[in-house]
Amino acid sequence: MDPLSDVLSLLKPRSYRFGGFEAGGDWSIRFPRHDGIKCYAIGAGQCWLAVEGVDAAPVRLQKGDCFLLPWGQPFRVASDLALPPVDAMTIFPSPRSGGIALLNGGNEFSVLGGHFILDGGHARVLLRSLPPIVHIRSDADRASLRWCMERLGQELRERQPGGFLVAQHLAYMMLIQALRLHLAEGPQAGVGWLFALADRRMGAAINAMHEDPAQRWTLQDLAARAGMSRSSFALRFKETTGEAPMEYLTRWRMLLAGDRLTNSGDPVSAIALSLGYDSESAFSTAFKRVMGCPPRQYGRGRVAATFAPDEDARVGRI
Secondary structure (H helix, E strand, O other): OOHHHHHHHHHOEEEEEEEEEEEOOOOEEEEOOOOOEEEEEEEEOOEEEEEOOOOOOOEEEOOOOEEEEOOOOOEEEEOOOOOOOEEHHHHOOOOOOOOEEEEOOOOOEEEEEEEEEEOOOOHHHHHOOOOOOEEEOOHHHHHHHHHHHHHHHHHHHHOOOOHHHHHHHHHHHHHHHHHHHHHOOOHHHOOOHHHHOOOHHHHHHHHHHHHOOOOOOOHHHHHHHHOOOHHHHHHHHHHHHOOOHHHHHHHHHHHHHHHHHHHOOOOHHHHHHHOOOOOHHHHHHHHHHHHOOOHHHHHHHHHHHHOOOOHHHHOOOO
């Protein structure tokens, strides 16, 4: 797989809720804090989006725009941000996933999408690389999302057999496509592994590490993959991803290890050997440094308890 697929597969995102709402007239809705990522697209009309507690200006959203909210902060969507907001729980009282709610009779504005909880402690690998609002708005980019959005709306309205699963996968496709389009903006869009993939040379080195994490990679080996001198590569990698190449490699190995500790019965010694460590002791030291606890403690369900959905997520608001 490619690195983006690698990380998304490791995160095991699941569509915790998908749906949308239609609004008419003047309106303003406030959504509470959420776990994971929210990904939505505007089907009709326009609105303002403001995320609380972050250094980001309100964003004007138009028909066809897509947006991601990866930080979990409370946010508002409104025809006018000066209006006092209503609590989203009054608009979406049912915990059932799917369906389209109406506000003021609808007809003028619509939004569709999904809310994804990212299982396990790996979520920070993706979320820390994204800004508080990811706004996809170019005409070419919006066209690539339109089919998913229109089909999702059809599934939610028609309620055909198997529609729940179809809608779930369509919402997931919207998330992946939005991340692809954000990635396509290039390294200038931010710092982190996601943006490093857009850099041809850094992407080559990251691909190599993902393809064979157990390889005894050296800085010189990775620089050769990137077609650069060792010093130039090390500097560029740090500027692009925010960490040194060997730090990135260790972190990726530990995330793979964490997944196996949580989801397999493999002993720590076997996991260590499969990731290029000659001794369980050296592996355990690296694991604790990166993941915050010894591997055996991590493997006893620590992550599942730490990253359980909060109350707002459990009630199933969009």
